[in-house]
Amino acid sequence: xxxxxxxxxxxxxxxxxxxxxxxxxxxxxxxxxxxxxxxxxxxxxxxxxxxxxxxxxxxxxxxxxxxxxxxxxxxxxxxxxxxxxxxxxxxxxxxxxxxxxxxxxxxxxxxxxxxxxxxxxxxxxxxxxxxxxxxxxxxxxxxxxxxxxxxxxxxxxxxxxxxxxxxxxxxxxxxxxxxxxxxxxxxxxxxxxxxxxxxxxxxxxxxxxxxxxxxxxxxxxxxxxxxxxxxxxxxxxxxxxxxxxxxxxxxxxxxxxxxxxxxxxxxxxxxxxxxxxxxxxxxxxxxxxxxxxxxxxxxxxxxxxxxxxxxxxxxxxxxxxxxxxxxxxxxxxxxxxxxxxxxxxxxxxxxxxxxxxxxxxxxxxxxxxxxxxxxxxxxxxxxxxxxxxxxxxxxxxxxxxxxxxxxxxxxxxxxxxxxxxxxxxxxxxxxxxxxxxxxxxxxxxxxxxxxxxxxxxxxxxxxxxx
Ligand SMILES: NC(=O)c1ccc[n+]([C@@H]2O[C@H](COP(=O)([O-])OP(=O)(O)OC[C@H]3O[C@@H](n4cnc5c(N)ncnc54)[C@H](OP(=O)(O)O)[C@@H]3O)[C@@H](O)[C@H]2O)c1
Numbered sequence: 001x002x003x004x005x006x007x008x009x010x011x012x013x014x015x016x017x018x019x020x021x022x023x024x025x026x027x028x029x030x031x032x033x034x035x036x037x038x039x040x041x042x043x044x045x046x047x048x049x050x051x052x053x054x055x056x057x058x059x060x061x062x063x064x065x066x067x068x069x070x071x072x073x074x075x076x077x078x079x080x081x082x083x084x085x086x087x088x089x090x091x092x093x094x095x096x097x098x099x100x101x102x103x104x105x106x107x108x109x110x111x112x113x114x115x116x117x118x119x120x121x122x123x124x125x126x127x128x129x130x131x132x133x134x135x136x137x138x139x140x141x142x143x144x145x146x147x148x149x150x151x152x153x154x155x156x157x158x159x160x161x162x163x164x165x166x167x168x169x170x171x172x173x174x175x176x177x178x179x180x181x182x183x184x185x186x187x188x189x190x191x192x193x194x195x196x197x198x199x200x201x202x203x204x205x206x207x208x209x210x211x212x213x214x215x216x217x218x219x220x221x222x223x224x225x226x227x228x229x230x231x232x233x234x235x236x237x238x239x240x241x242x243x244x245x246x247x248x249x250x251x252x253x254x255x256x257x258x259x260x261x262x263x264x265x266x267x268x269x270x271x272x273x274x275x276x277x278x279x280x281x282x283x284x285x286x287x288x289x290x291x292x293x294x295x296x297x298x299x300x301x302x303x304x305x306x307x308x309x310x311x312x313x314x315x316x317x318x319x320x321x322x323x324x325x326x327x328x329x330x331x332x333x334x335x336x337x338x339x340x341x342x343x344x345x346x347x348x349x350x351x352x353x354x355x356x357x358x359x360x361x362x363x364x365x366x367x368x369x370x371x372x373x374x375x376x377x378x379x380x381x382x383x384x385x386x387x388x389x390x391x392x393x394x395x396x397x398x399x400x401x402x403x404x405x406x407x408x409x410x411x412x413x414x415x416x417x418x419x420x421x422x423x424x425x426x427x428x429x430x431x432x433x434x435x436x437x438x439x440x441x442x443x444x445x446x447x448x449x450x451x452x453x454x455x456x457x458x459x460x461x462x463x464x465x466x
Contacts, residue, residue, distance in 0.1 A: 034104070035055075051074070055075055082105075091127050095128060103331045105120065113370065118370075129380055134381060136212050136323075151178075159190065167195045177315050177317045193294070196225065202289045211256045213316065223295075224238050225293070225294055228280075236261035239299060247315075253460040262300075263280075267296075333435075337368075353407075388407065390412055393413075395414070409439055
């Protein structure tokens with residue numbers, strides 16, 4: 001299990017700027033479910049940090065009971081229910097003033113999870129789709145205009161090997177894309193296929209955070225390669241794994257930060273220079289002279305013993321660049337939402353995560369509906385973060401806040417810590433396109449105190465593997 005975390009103290013002491021407001025001129029944060037046990041603490045925390053808040057709740061009296069009276073400076077309360085559409089109308093009325101959303105609503109005996117956790121999330125995200133959507137840029141848009149002629153093969157035949165690949169424009173119905181396919185063989189000391197596109201003059205990608213790909217693969221691992229003009233002797237590579245998908249199935253959006261690319265030369269990792277020559281270990285994206293893909297047995301400088309030779313297929317719809325920004329939609333979800341989808345093997349591997357009452361009972365199919373709601377946010381195009389809380393309560397003692405991925409966490413977290421985390425995440429571009437679980441522990445271990453930046457970015461549209 002990936003197990004990383006951040007100490008509460010680190011987050012609390014960090015100086016934050018109200019980026020969603022500063023950039024867009026005094027915009028408010030919309031808290032949906034403001035009168036709930038967690039929602040009211042989120043509102044309190046936002047107001048404490050001098051941010052203006054629009055609170056959405058079902059009922060004025062319940063909101064008052066929750067301490068959200070008309071007299072609170074910086075708070076504008078709106079009312080409506082999801083069932084009759086009045087909550088979405090209330091959002092419509094304020095949407096131009098809203099720079100970010102924190103979703104703290106949850107189901108009750110009278111409001112089923114399918115409506116609150118899934119349909120309403122979709123309705124509200126839909127209202128903000130155009131206003132808050134992220135702005136990626138595309139280097140190649142094979143779906144619409146780009147063609148593959150400018151790419152060329154760099155297979156292992158250049159060193160005497162017999163691996164072969166092609167990249168060609170392909171189409172299926174109305175869908176257009178590029179298909180990189182071939183056959184990797186170890187014969188004659190070979191073991192890789194590659195294609196790349198050269199740019200002249202070089203591209204300055206320094207205002208971006210990384211590469212964004214829309215791909216449909218075959219379940220195999222590939223690498224993206226980038227060459228820069230100062231370091232012509234080698235290229236920078238980063239690996240990514242695809243799900244097995246056939247034509248017609250959904251595309252996956254994969255983001256790879258430039259910081260994850262490592263310098264390689266003829267299959268060897270270049271972390272030092274025997275000639276004493278200085279070079280950048282970190283990719284500097286200001287003068288990019290080529291980008292490409294590899295299917296290669298070499299990983300981290302040596303042959304991956306599990307690599308399988310043979311045919312491969314990677315369909316590519318777009319190759320672009322993204323900029324990580326603080327999330328504009330923070331969905332407060334729940335740990336365990338992927339557990340109803342777990343395979344027999346995963347259930348057997350993590351029995352103490354699977355054999356817990358919420359997973360066994362799954363009342364009102366709440367875990368599945370919450371997972372569906374998460375998917376609505378992921379697909380909305382709005383930069384998001386999804387926090388999956390373990391058991392929320394009001395008396396969990398202060399401790400170290402643990403963040404983890406893989407949906408195996410079992411634990412508890414104080415609602416106040418949960419609310420602070422939601423607001424911290426709203427300020428932090430390291431949370432961009434990430435989903436993670438959280439709990440607090442009273443005895444931190446060395447491995448648990450790391451940072452939000454170390455968590456993996458989501459692959460959007462992937463199957464619910466956690
Ligand atoms: N409890 C846990 O251990 C735990 C663990 C992980 C995740 N979570 C999740 O964390 C989230 C917040 O939990 P919480 O304890 O703060 O929940 P809560 O106290 O039940 O609050 C839910 C909020 O949603 C609003 N709401 C419910 N149905 C609505 C409808 N049909 N139309 C409009 N608004 C509606 C409620 O309004 P009213 O105030 O008018 O009812 C309230 O503001 C939930 O999604 C929950 O599932 C909880």
